[in-house]
Amino acid sequence: MTTDIFAPRFQDEDKAREHLEALRWPEGPFCPHCGSMNATRLEGKKHRKGLVQCNDCREQFTVTVGTLFERSKVPLHKWLLVNHLLCASKKGVSAHQIHRMIGVTYKTAWFMCHRIRESMNQPTGPLGGEPSRIVEADETWVGGSVQNRANKQAAPKKIVVTLVERGGHARSFHVANVHANTLRPLLFQHADRLSTLMTDQSASYTTAGRGFWQHKTVSHKFAEYARGQWHTNTAENFFSIFKRGVIGTYHHLSAAHLHRYCAEFDFRYNTRTDTDAERADQALRGIYGKRLTYRRPSSLAS
Numbered sequence: 001m002t003t004d005i006f007a008p009r010f011q012d013e014d015k016a017r018e019h020l021e022a023l024r025w026p027e028g029p030f031c032p033h034c035g036s037m038n039a040t041r042l043e044g045k046k047h048r049k050g051l052v053q054c055n056d057c058r059e060q061f062t063v064t065v066g067t068l069f070e071r072s073k074v075p076l077h078k079w080l081l082v083n084h085l086l087c088a089s090k091k092g093v094s095a096h097q098i099h100r101m102i103g104v105t106y107k108t109a110w111f112m113c114h115r116i117r118e119s120m121n122q123p124t125g126p127l128g129g130e131p132s133r134i135v136e137a138d139e140t141w142v143g144g145s146v147q148n149r150a151n152k153q154a155a156p157k158k159i160v161v162t163l164v165e166r167g168g169h170a171r172s173f174h175v176a177n178v179h180a181n182t183l184r185p186l187l188f189q190h191a192d193r194l195s196t197l198m199t200d201q202s203a204s205y206t207t208a209g210r211g212f213w214q215h216k217t218v219s220h221k222f223a224e225y226a227r228g229q230w231h232t233n234t235a236e237n238f239f240s241i242f243k244r245g246v247i248g249t250y251h252h253l254s255a256a257h258l259h260r261y262c263a264e265f266d267f268r269y270n271t272r273t274d275t276d277a278e279r280a281d282q283a284l285r286g287i288y289g290k291r292l293t294y295r296r297p298s299s300l301a302s
C-alpha cells in the first residue's frame with residue numbers, strides 16, 4: 001500500500017470510501033441499525049455513492065453511519081488525508097497547517113483534528129500485570145502561554161500525568177493537581193497492582209505505592225536519574241515528545257481539550273512500532289461508535 005499523500009485514497013473520494021469499507025466491512029457490508037449482514041448495495045445514479053440497503057430492517061446506510069465522520073460535508077479523501085498527516089507526524093499538525101494544506105476553513109480543520117483525536121482515544125487494558133513489569137508514573141507542566149490573545153491574561157500551565165509501562169503503552173491525563181487523592185485513583189484504575197510502580201520521591205505517590213507489588217522511587221533532587229533500572233526515563237522520554245509537540249505545533253492548549261491532545265500523543269506512542277499506514281488505519285478503526293458532544297467553543301485558540 002502506498003503511504004505517500006498522493007496515494008489514491010487521499011485524492012479520490014470513491015477510493016477513500018473503498019478503503020474505509022475494506023477496514024470496516026472485511027466480510028461485506030453489515031447494517032449498523034440491526035446488525036444484519038443481508039444487505040444490498042444501491043447502485044446507479046439515483047443513489048448517493050456508497051449507499052447500502054438492509055434487506056432485513058430496510059434501513060439505508062453508508063460506511064460512515066455511526067462514526068465521527070457522519071454528516072460531515074468534508075469529502076472522505078480529505079478526512080483520510082488529515083488522519084494520515086496526524087498519524088504520521090511525531091509532533092502533531094496544527095489546525096492552521098491543515099487549513100492551509102488541504103483547503104478547508106480553519107474552523108473545519110480544527111473540528112476535523114479534534115474528531116481524529118477522539119478516534120485515537122483507544123484505551124488498552126491495565127498497564128503492567130506482574131512484578132517484573134515496571135510502570136513509571138510522572139507529571140509534567142504543559143501549554144502555558146505568556147498571553148492569551150482573547151483576554152490578555154497569562155494562560156496558566158496545565159498538569160499532565162503519564163503512566164507508562166516500559167516496553168508497553170502510555171496513558172496520559174490532564175489533572176487539576178498532583179495531590180495523592182488525585183493520583184491514587186488514576187494509578188489504581190489504569191495500572192495493575194501486581195506491577196512494580198516507579199516514581200520520583202514525591203509524597204503524592206507514597207500511599208498509592210503501597211497498593212502495588214513494590215514501589216521504587218528515584219530522587220530528582222540529587223540528579224540520581226538512573227540507579228540501574230530504577231529510573232523514570234521512559235516517562236521523561238514520553239514527555240519530551242509531548243512537549244516538543246506542544247511547543248512546536250500546538251502552542252497554547254486549552255484545558256477543555258487537553259484530554260484529546262493526551263489521547264493523540266498516547267496513541268502515536270502506543271503504535272510507535274507500526275508503519276504510518278498501519279497507524280493511520282488503526283486510528284480509522286476508532287471512528288466507530290463515537291460522537292463528539294462538546295459545543296462549538298467561542299474561541300478556537302487551540
Ligand SMILES: [Zn+2]
Nearest residue numbers: 031034054057
Ligand atoms: Zn438492518
